[in-house]
Amino acid sequence: MSTDPLDAAAFAALLERTAGDILLIIDDQLRITRAGAGAAVLTQRPAGELIGMSLIAAFGSAPLDALARRAASERSPSLGEADLGPRGGRAFAVDAVPLTGGELVLALHEITALRRAERVRRDFVTNISHELRTPLASVKLMAETLSAGAVEDAATAGQFAVQIEREVDHLAQLVAELLDLSMIESGETTLRLEPVDPTTVIADVAERIGPVAARRGIAVQLLPEPEGVEARVSADAGRLGQALLNLAHNAVKYNRPGGEVRLGWESSAGGVRFTVADDGIGISEPHQQRIFERFYKVDRSRAQESDDATGGGSAGLGLAIVRHIAEAHGGSVGVRSVEREGSVFWVELPLAGPA
Ligand SMILES: Nc1ncnc2c1ncn2[C@@H]1O[C@H](COP(=O)(O)OP(=O)(O)OP(=O)(O)O)[C@@H](O)[C@H]1O
Ligand SMILES: [Mg+2]
Incomplete structure (x- = not known):
């Protein structure tokens, strides 16, 4: 670390933050040497108790441990992700940066909300594909049957047409509802x-x-x-x-x-x-x-x-x-x-x- 007292004070202030990025310092044996309020909240242990603990014991995360180990052995910054906190319920982007003395600074940047948004979007696409596929498949089948001339009698052909119309109505309603929802959600209405x-x-x-x-x-x-x-x-x-x-x-x-x-x-x-x-x-x-x-x-x-x-x-x-x-x-x-x-x-x- 720099010996400039201002740097030390700034770093100490960063360590004590509980919102935003979480910082801690570990030695070359991956034992915690500095930890503040942010790390204490995340591990649910008093900050003082964390000092001297191994990274794996404090956080219980193999990916975090592996990342720090890599940065320590290669003596170069290492980036990755880890699920931390109670039951690994919070996702973090992790940056492990070696210092000249052999220690490492770990910067943990929370990305839980981002992950959740990605999952919602993925679910949304899966759902909508499912909702579209079913009616489309039956429309396709009925149209194919009709165009192949397989439906000889007019009454059956008529029934097919009615069914196609109903499926298309479903699809149209789905699209209308989706548009409506996205307009209301985006505050455009x-x-x-x-x-x-x-x-x-x-x-x-x-x-x-x-x-x-x-x-x-x-x-x-x-x-x-x-x-x-x-x-x-x-x-x-x-x-x-x-x-x-x-x-x-x-x-x-x-x-x-x-x-x-x-x-x-x-x-x-x-x-x-x-x-x-x-x-x-x-x-x-x-x-x-x-x-x-x-x-x-x-x-x-x-x-x-x-x-x-x-x-x-x-x-x-x-x-x-x-x-x-x-x-x-x-x-x-x-x-x-x-x-x-x-x-x-x-x-x-x-x-x-x-x-
Ligand atoms: N009054 C109710 N009684 C019992 N279950 C209900 C009732 N209202 C909604 N549900 C349940 O909640 C689900 C979601 O309702 P929602 O109105 O969002 O969708 P939907 O009726 O299936 O389709 P849509 O309204 O888009 O045509 C329904 O599929 C149904 O399982
Ligand atoms: Mg409904």
């Missing part, structure tokens, strides 16, 4: 906020879901509005309607025969809470945590099955759109559900301020 009467919104959703529900023999109920409450939410009425309609659509799709969908709203701490309740299959606790993610479906075959009855696509995007719309309004979403009994989904939006 500007919300036209205005004071909106919750009762009007709910009544509108009930009217729009009515025909779909009727086709499946599901009743739609409007819950009585709270008495003596004159609430107005700050919302883009079109987007809010779209979100609630998505919830209502699910409430019909995942209901049981003869079940009911109940739409309503109530005052809540966050402003107004819109509720969409059903008597359907419900959602188990672990799935409840994940259904608002893009493409997440509890049961793929079931989603497909119930689709044919409601005539809509099932991409697993509906709830992701609902969440994004709510959050764009500064609101939130949630669900309470009991398996085989039903679910209550809610969207909570802030009240409109005084005009």
